[in-house]
Amino acid sequence: MEQGTGSNPSLADQAAELTLTLKVTNLLLNAVSMEEPVKALVGRVADLCHGAAVVYDADGAIVESSGEAPTRLIWNEVAASHATDQEFSIGRWHLRTRTVALHDGVHVLAIGTRSEDLLPRLGDVLLDTAERMLAAVNGIQHGASLRDRRDNAHVLATLQDGVLPSREHRHWGRLAQYKFPSYVPLRALEAAAPGGESATEAHVQRLIDSAKSFGVALLVSIRRLNQETPATISAVIPAAGRAEAWLNHVAQTLTVGTSAPFGALAETPGAFREAETALEIARSRARSFAADAGPATATEIVRLDEVDLATWLLSQVDGQQLLARMRPILHELRDADTLHATLVTYLALDLNISATAQAMFVHANTIRYRLGKIEELFGEPVTSAAFVTNLYLCLQSPVLGRQRALGHQHDVAAAG
Template identity: 45%
Template sequence: MPGHEHSTKRGAIRMPDESDTGAELARLRTRLDITHALLAAVSSTDPVRSLASRVSTLCHGTAIIYDFEGSVVASTGEAPVQLIWNEVSATNQRELALEIGRWHVRTRRVALRDGVHVIAIASRGPETLEQIGELLLDTSERLLGAVHGIQYGATQRDRRDNEQLIAALHDGILPAREHRFWSRLAQFRFPTYASVRAVELAPLDEPSASEAHIAQLVSRARSDDLPLLVMLRRVDMDAPATVAALVPASHASEQWLAAVSRQFLTGSSAPSPSLSAVPECVREAETALGIARQWAAAAEAPQDLGPVLIDRIDLSTWLLSHVDPRQLRERIDRTLAPLGSQQLRDTLTTYLAAGQNVAGTAEALFLHPNTVRYRIGRVEEAIGEPLASPFSLSNLILALYPEIIGRRAELGEGRTPGSLAP
């Protein structure tokens, strides 16, 4: 019957032939082979670079992984890295397919915990990317997310153990238990039984330290291959947070201290070979940070001061840091009161910072040398003694010491006493 024939045709199901099945099996085999090849990167000591290397091999070209600022995290191959990034940064599209010279390129933005990254694959033959480009990007995106998740978890565990260890050392340990703590420090790559420095840091850009500052310091230490214990710390509940750190006493740590002092006021204790002495080292680091704060308050460019190392400060700095602040302020005000004029005080500060050089003072203040001589004469009249007198000079230097240190840094008159060049 015609109606019956019509019903049969509508209900017919086309059975796949052998060629369809073979093609599907080939696609599945390709997918499994690619996934297996890329999965092997996860067990590598540097999984991100290994991933990029394996992707470049599979696409017979280049693989690049950029961070959100365009810095290359990993790259293998000869494709034009900067030209590819220029194209990526010019648009907000998640995926791009483009040609740059003889290179056929596909890119994808990937959201990770530490920001958006970009995966780019490039091949001179368009057929490769047409066949497996989508699969390579899909698999790479998943594996990159997995690697970052694993690294994030490991980082969080390290941070927790790190903070617990430095907190215990700050609280104080018995000398008899030092060997146990040296073993724990060895897990963070500290040389066993080598001297350490306690460090206190306060950010220059904000009134209180935060987790972002911790991450910044950890990143710098990692790039310098420097062992580091670090935590946020408050002296009391109302005080702004600072960063407390412990580093080996080494040339590498001094370079790190000099580098981070561009963003942080930095105070360090003297080196100590004893972990039971860490609480005392912390107090020294707090004193050093207090000195750095005083110098920074009187400097136009505090980032140029460098870190303050308590074992390298001069006698004047040491004396000023070990007296009652209120009584010191009263004595300073009494010593400087005869000057009266802020103009005379600024001229005297610059004169002392310039090594009592009239020409250098005049150049710094944009004055004629005779004007400088006139003002110095007025200073001597006000205090009733010549500046050549060692007693009057020492009193004025002590009274103006933070300002002199700050002005000295601005003038570039050598290294700040007790600090390292930033």
Template identity: 50%
Template sequence: MTTSSGQRSELDRLRDTIEITNTLLTAISSTEPVHTLASRIGVLCHGTAIIYDVDGKIVASTGIAPAQLIWNEIAATNQSDLALEIGRWHVLSRRVALRDGIHVIAIASRGLETLEQLGELILDTSERLLGAVHGIQYGAIRRDRRDNEQLIASLHDGILPSREHRFWSRMTQFDFPAYAPVRSVELAPFDGESARESQVTQLVSQARSTATPLLIMLHRADREAPATIAALVPDSASGEAWLQAVSRRYLVGASGPFDSLGRVPEGVREAETALDIGKQWAAAARDPAVIGPIWTDRIDLATWLLSHVDPKQLKTRIAATLAPLRDPGLRETLVTYLASDQHIGRTADALFVHPNTVRYRLGKVEEAMGMPITSAPALANLVLSLRPEIAATQLRAVRGSDTDPN
């Protein structure tokens, strides 16, 4: 029985397809499937394989081809499939739609014949396998998120001491060191709106990228209040770095550290109090990002005392204390003076005025208040009444000095 040339060609293509598929399938069982897939693709095309995300960030790559130059060419066109040459490199690329957005697979070889013979087959198979890998990972992430939310919700409700060891066992599944101190955290968007599930997803991704253990969920203290984001993070360098990073986009209140999971409800109350302090300071700050995380165990006594007073009564007493100080310019000078540790020179520098102008304005403040502001009772009353504005001014000064190139 003879085989025609057309049949041989089809058999050769089928044989190549099976070989390519088998080679790439091994990536799925790898602990790093996307990186392994890129490595296998590179071997098959005898060159370089690169997987980009929609913004051009390299997700995985292998080989020495000019990745940035390749991306520049891909980004310049909206074509799904692209064939191009960059120097001695021949390149084929394909856009792939995945659950988390568009990705691009690019293969590059110095041998044109390899890409002409196998390029389309490699891209076809790679596209399907990349979709399969992301589907598997997406399902695993969804299960982790569900288990994550159930665990932190249980801890918020409170657990019996006799069951704590079981919950620590579950915590270790999310990379928390057993019996190591943790902090309860409350986060709120700067705009005062309710937190959203998409924001939780972003925070989870950010924590994962820095290998920071995290339990997290949407949290609503009552029906009328905007939803916040509740979290548990380790009391560690990585946990603190994560909180510092997210405080550039969220108001952050953190409890003191504790190593008993039975104290989570207490930690939640502390974190809510710290978040309320952050909201007060943010209202007095021109830029909420300067606030940074509010740590319950690091706040000063005056701030702690104010946070435990009935808000309505406190507002009434503060209004009465500051009623004589109606001039906005005098109030700004007083706040800056107190934030500058009552230093005339630093106050003048911060306000861009002459020191004598500061002295004159402070004299006017004393006239309005009817007592010298250096007296202990007057100073205590003013510091307590203006605490959020003083804190915001100090934080702006600190952030300004951190960014000053001089």
């Protein structure tokens, strides 16, 4: 019987294709064991097609690339179509692309060459093999990432439970695995999602990714007190290097409270109590800002070692007892919204009548009249240091929110 007739490939063709597939597989397999397997894999694919290879994420950001292909133009072609596999040309470049689903989301693999006859011979083999290798590498990295996350959270939990001073050196050795310099001062931090939402693993992953890009060592985990209370994020970071810049970056999307820097690991439980206090202050300020003029999802950052004396004193008092002492003063203002707003703005602008009038779009004499009514209401002059101090302590949260709102309005006006 004759072979190789009709549409069926001959045994020789099948053997040649199998040999080619095994050769490509063997060359790409070597990349998996490299220190940066995705980079090595993409480099090997680019070498095999004598051109370029690119891996994009779902948004078109380049995960890894090798070669000099027009990467932005390639992505524009990919984004214009929903096809899983595409074949097209850009100038002298002949290209094949494939959409692949990996553990960390959808990606696009693109290969390109200036040789017209190479992709018809190697395109399918390269894309099929590279897709399988990428999935394998991604799976290995995903598993390693999960194990690392569990170990990271376990180290953090151990520190939160408290360690004996005599065993600190052993725990510093464990911190070194996560790139913490030995005996560097640390900060504990608590972070919350805006709007009263619960923190999620996605928030944690973004923290991990951003800390890595900033070069900041990080221990982190989700903290859940109960089913009714929104989860927050607990973390430990160095109190040095780029950690401060990273904290400011994090505070753009999360409300953050941090402890004062501490040096002994045995102090970690107390540091987290400080961080919880700082987070409550930050939440209160964010709510006040949002209520005044800010966005509903306003965020804030408070470092407990940087708060003023009034804020620190207020944070140390039992909330119910504090409210009981504040109630008589707040009661006098309950039905006087205009006087309340005037007083808050006056305190926010450091008792400056002209600035208060400008912020409230009224004449300065109107502010003086209202301040006179406040003096009548309380029987105290607004020039009295003791009276002003008591008012500030009672109204600190809305005063700070008003200060931030006025600064925000100024920034918006300047930008416009």
